[in-house]
Amino acid sequence: MWYYEKKLQYPVKVSSCNPRLAKYLIEQYGGADGELAAALRYLNQRYTIPDKVIGLLTDIGTEEFAHLEMIATMVYKLTKDATPEMMKEAGLAPHYANHDKALFYHNAAGVPWTATYIQAKGDPIADLYEDIAAEEKARATYQWIINLSDDPDLNDGLKYLREREVVHSQRFREAVEILKEERDKQIYF
Amino acid sequence: MYTQTKYYYPYHSPFDPCKPIKVKSYETPPNLYMGFQPPSLPQFQPREALYHGTLWPALFSPYPGKREVVDNE
Numbered sequence: 555m556w557y558y559e560k561k562l563q564y565p566v567k568v569s570s571c572n573p574r575l576a577k578y579l580i581e582q583y584g585g586a587d588g589e590l591a592a593a594l595r596y597l598n599q600r601y602t603i604p605d606k607v608i609g610l611l612t613d614i615g616t617e618e619f620a621h622l623e624m625i626a627t628m629v630y631k632l633t634k635d636a637t638p639e640m641m642k643e644a645g646l647a648p649h650y651a652n653h654d655k656a657l658f659y660h661n662a663a664g665v666p667w668t669a670t671y672i673q674a675k676g677d678p679i680a681d682l683y684e685d686i687a688a689e690e691k692a693r694a695t696y697q698w699i700i701n702l703s704d705d706p707d708l709n710d711g712l713k714y715l716r717e718r719e720v721v722h723s724q725r726f727r728e729a730v731e732i733l734k735e736e737r738d739k740q741i742y743f
Numbered sequence: 744m745y746t747q748t749k750y751y752y753p754y755h756s757p758f759d760p761c762k763p764i765k766v767k768s769y770e771t772p773p774n775l776y777m778g779f780q781p782p783s784l785p786q787f788q789p790r791e792a793l794y795h796g797t798l799w800p801a802l803f804s805p806y807p808g809k810r811e812v813v814d815n816e
Contacts (some may be wrong), residue, residue: 602756604749604751604753604767605753605754606751618759659768677769677770678769679769679770679771679772679775696772730775733769733771734745734771734775735750735751736745736746
């Protein structure tokens with residue numbers, strides 16, 4: 555189970571009214587390499603991974619939900635006071651037609667989130683390599699969004715989130731090293 | 744020398760419905776440990792290489808199949 559802390563992991567500040575940035579940020583909300591995919595991937599894979607790394611997947615999966623919340627807050631702040639006209643100018647008319655200002659799990663191109671974005675292979679090495687790849691792809695996505703954004707306060711939050719991808723990738727790589735270690739060399743059968 | 748299969752002993756609750764598989768295994772093939780392949784490694788004979796799928800014994804990963812045994816006590 556989880557306890558909820560009614561605050562964000564890192565403060566989210568948005569300085570300019572720029573709904574177009576929300577259109578790009580939604581990639582990290584409902585995209586293939588976004589925070590939702592990351593959280594669901596890790597929290598699902600953890601059941602069938604060796605005991606030594608279950609806790610890592612639980613902790614990182616949980617933190618991904620904290621990141622999801624930060625992205626949601628950014629998107630919400632960028633769109634909550636936008637008029638339909640402003641949404642149209644930002645390229646968000648298709649979103650507005652379907653969802654008004656509601657957030658939805660889709661990527662920057664409007665493609666809805668799908669479980670085919672994630673995998674649970676059951677092979678610990680294969681799953682951890684997927685997790686490392688996912689962190690690196692999320693880091694790259696943050697870079698490209700930062701490149702598209704000219705809002706320094708928003709970018710501050712995005713740079714924090716990018717750094718967390720770097721740390722998570724390192725931890726997953728360490729998990730692989732743990733699983734590579736020769737422990738009980740039991741000859742079975 | 745490393746082993747290509749690792750074993751671990753997952754927790755089994757007294758309330759779990761099925762008989763336990765006490766030992767579980769996963770594969771750690773040789774490419775995990777090699778890094779950049781060093782030059783001049785020993786080689787199979789061509790015929791053996793074709794059968795094995797690799798020219799180098801150091802990269803060969805036999806997979807005998809996973810045999811998990813249910814504990815019947």
